[in-house]
Amino acid sequence: MWAPYKKGFKSWLRLEKSLSDHSVEAYLHDIEMLTQFLELRGWNFSPEQLELEHLQQFTRWIAELGMTQASQARILSGLRSFYKYCWAEQIIRADPTVLLESPKLKRTLPDTLSFEEIELIIGAIDRSKPEGERNKAILETMYSCGLRVSEVVGLQISCLFLEEGYIRVVGKGNKERLVPIGENAIRQIGIYRGHSRNFLTIRPGAEDILFLNRRGGPLSRVMIFLMIKDLAAKAGIRKSISPHTFRHSFATHLVEGGADLRAVQEMLGHESITTTEIYTHLDREFLRKTLANHHPAFRLSH
Structure with a gap:
């Protein structure tokens, strides 16, 4: 039912808004999430x-998936653009997004899992099920390499250099980076692929995609969200958990x-070191010691 609307929206974004292919795909993904919710x-x-x-x-559903407030706000921005298109094309008589509130953005640090908690979540996987080995490989890879959920679902077999201990990741803006991968993840990927x-x-076109659903197609980001939330609940972890x-x-x-x-920044694929600092909740004592050890003016004054 939504296919013609998505096609029209795609053309509108390209022709009327002159957006890049990457931006267009991001907007279309927002609408895809809405249609998944409706289904x-x-x-x-x-x-x-x-x-x-x-x-x-x-909006409550995407919040319950564990998405950050920034991600929620971006998706709602995509919906507003879609309804602007619908209004311009006279598909709708009233815009339901006018009174739709975005989450208030706060720069709060997300919950962090300890190594033991990560082990509990991975241990909650039912490996007797067909998707068990795949799910274990996904989580081992995510923790080993610090991947975004979009990078996990898009990871290609041709980008695995497991003998060398690296994977090539295509991140935001189609920028590529090489990321080391740990032995546990390498071993589990081998088990998943071999079994x-x-x-x-x-499916045709998905031959090079590493992680596939039971129908032989690529996984969706929502599937990863739901899988992780389910495993965290089974492991008895009460924190707000998401792929992030x-x-x-x-x-x-x-x-x-x-x-x-700087090494962490490189592995995460951040353009700015400032972004990396947001992901790492360094306490003041750690920063003070870093300054005391490395900054000449700080050493002289203290």
């Missing part, structure tokens, strides 16, 4: 049938272990 609720609504109440339920993945009928929690924990554990912040 899960069993609602067969078209854009003109959706009302403010439905979109408010959608469950080999028995799938792979694994990425944040990866960076935090590195810094707490004494890793250079």
Whole structure:
């Protein structure tokens, strides 16, 4: 039902807004999340049938998935753009996003998992199920490499250099980086590929995608969100958990272990070191000691 609207929206973004392919895909992903939500609720609504109440339920749903407030705000921005298109094309008579409130953005530090908590979550995976080995490989890779959820679902077999201990990751803005990968993740990827993945009928075009769903196609980001939340609940962990929690924990554990912040920045694929500092909750004592050890003016005055 939504395919014609998505096609029209895509053309509008390119022709009217002159957006890049990457930005267009980001907007389309926002609408894809909305349609996934409608399918899960069993609602067969078209854009003109959706009302403010439905979109408010959608915003609560993406919050419950564990998405950051910044991610939630970005998705709602995508919805507003979609309804601007619908208004311009006279698809709708009223814009239901006008009164839709975005979450108030706060620069709060997300919850971090300890190594023991990560082990509990991974240990909660039912490896007797067909998707068990895949899910274990996903979590081992996410924690080992600090990947974004979009980087996990898009990870390609041709980008694995496991004998050398590296993977090539395509991050934001299609920028590539090489990231070291740990032995546990390498071993689990081998188990997954040698067992469950080999028995799938792979969809055309998905042959090089590492992590596949049971129908042989790429996984969605929502599937990763739901899988992690379910495992955290089974492991008895009460923190607010999302795929980003694994990425944040990866960076935090590195810094707490004494890793250079520039090296962490490189592995996370951040353009600015300032962004890396947000992901790593360095306490004041750690910063004070760093200054005392490395800054000549600080040493002279103290």
